[in-house]
Amino acid sequence: MAKKILLLPGDGIGPEVTAVSRRLIDFLATEGIVELQVDEAPFGGAAYDLHGAPITAATIETALQSDAVLMGAVGGPQWSGLAYDLRPEAGLLKLREAMDVYANLRPAFCFNALAGLSSLKTELIAGLDILFVRELVGGVYFGQPRGIETLPNGEKRGLNTHSYTSSEIRRVARVAFDIARTRGNRVCSVEKGNVMEAGLLWREVVTELHAEEYADVELSHMLADNCAMQLVRAPQQFDVILTDNLFGDILSDIASMLTGSIGMLPSAAIGKPGAPGLYEPIHGSAPDIAGKGIANPCASVLSLAMAMRYSLERPDIAIAIEQAVGAILTDGQLTADLGGSASTQDIADTLLEAL
């Protein structure tokens, strides 16, 4: 049976880069290389403009019926004044929660051809290859109670709850250990257990699971502030970094920025074995360059590759796509974010040829 993929182009440059992934999919289908049923739906600000909500129940339903969801990007200044639940970001959080994609895989690796773009001295990033496993559907992003309340004295109070249960920690830690075994076999678990009990429990549960089932993997623990420093000082020390939703957001962004090519980096969010995965570029909607035809489509295309690997059972195509992207870089065909002058279409054309 054909696998199903749902495209959610979203806002800003999202539609432009997702269109390139779609061209790739259509090409692979036409050539008979894959059998894929493709759906598409508005998402984020685009969905709000059409339906008054950043994601509709129908879109969530379609996502849950798919094998993979490929997102572009969400958000933009025109929606920033909306009520909290109507903002484009709220749609993304709702989708992550509904799909229960608890493990966000965020690779930060350095394309050799692009090493010069990093802010870091070249010797500090040569061979950099970190994989973040970020918990994605818990922590302070989702904890209850939350909100802004008015106190008896008339003051306001903003409140969010950071919470994790042992099983929430355990299931994402399992993903980190399993993936570590396929790479450098090292996991660094990151929390702030010196000031937060939730971090203390995090460390405890990870340590326990490690002892029970993953003693062959090298496990270390690091405080979040120290990890942020180590990422700047000596990022090559890391293999897999396992952390919570909020720290993962910040730390993985540091790491991707180190590579100098954040426009190149994909991500995957996966849930229970067999459940659909959610794939998206690390970069945002970049409203400033939207509509100009100069957005870098590589992160979207590499996200599609991750979908081929983790959800669509076509690791062979994942590799082919990754190699095609690598070849583009070696040939020096670069978009503006990488200091070149190639257009989104130029890259798309070359990618198709290479495949």
Add this chain to the structure above:
Amino acid sequence: MAKKILLLPGDGIGPEVTAVSRRLIDFLATEGIVELQVDEAPFGGAAYDLHGAPITAATIETALQSDAVLMGAVGGPQWSGLAYDLRPEAGLLKLREAMDVYANLRPAFCFNALAGLSSLKTELIAGLDILFVRELVGGVYFGQPRGIETLPNGEKRGLNTHSYTSSEIRRVARVAFDIARTRGNRVCSVEKGNVMEAGLLWREVVTELHAEEYADVELSHMLADNCAMQLVRAPQQFDVILTDNLFGDILSDIASMLTGSIGMLPSAAIGKPGAPGLYEPIHGSAPDIAGKGIANPCASVLSLAMAMRYSLERPDIAIAIEQAVGAILTDGQLTADLGGSASTQDIADTLLEAL
């Protein structure tokens, strides 16, 4: 009347570096340059070993009666197994709370002589001069409820509460705006209001105070994950960064690491006008080099300088100390952390001569 300073040497290299600040104070007193009453008390792990608690009620009382408190560093592996409230870090949190030092000033500047030590390319850090104003006695560090509970199904749940009231945000924002006026006149306020209502309120209150009283200061807002990236990409864009306790912990650590000389950086924590301030190096207790006489005392000495400026009404001495430290660097007398071979005593001797 003589001003009072309380020294809390603490653990690891804390006593070694604080001893250098004490030599400086004693020298200034003997020469009749300052009149200072000096007290000293064990703190952190050292206090736990003596008294069974990381800080005693008597020490807190002395701190509250002082004009300034100069801390060394706390913590070390030997105390890591202690109950949560007995750990050295708990002593520090208790002291911050008792002193109500809500504004943590963390400068990240680059000593020209040390620019080569940064991980960043030199052109990215030339002239770097950021001042973090980090809220220090609220947020997820202190919010209630907190703890680890056992759920009905036998699972554990770790819980911390991130909470800020308008007045807590307002008072620390005021410090940031006031200091910005004495520097580059720009404040960047950082939160994660796109996923946390507490961040939304933060932005609202800062915006309001700005409009009411500080419209002459340039105010911008940034999400915490973006700020982490911008610190790596283009740190020179920042003047004053205002943020909460947890983000401030992580982001200021990134910034200090960028300078390449974290062993050089001081910090101040101040509360209500007239209340005592708490001063401490940014660096930790560095158990691996403790007792070897090679720790860099500059951060402690520069923290003393901040105390002279903000709590002891002697900005002239602050400047003299800062110049003496600058001269040491220019002369190339460096400790091991900066790639040199000078001992803690060498630096102390030179500093005293320079003064």
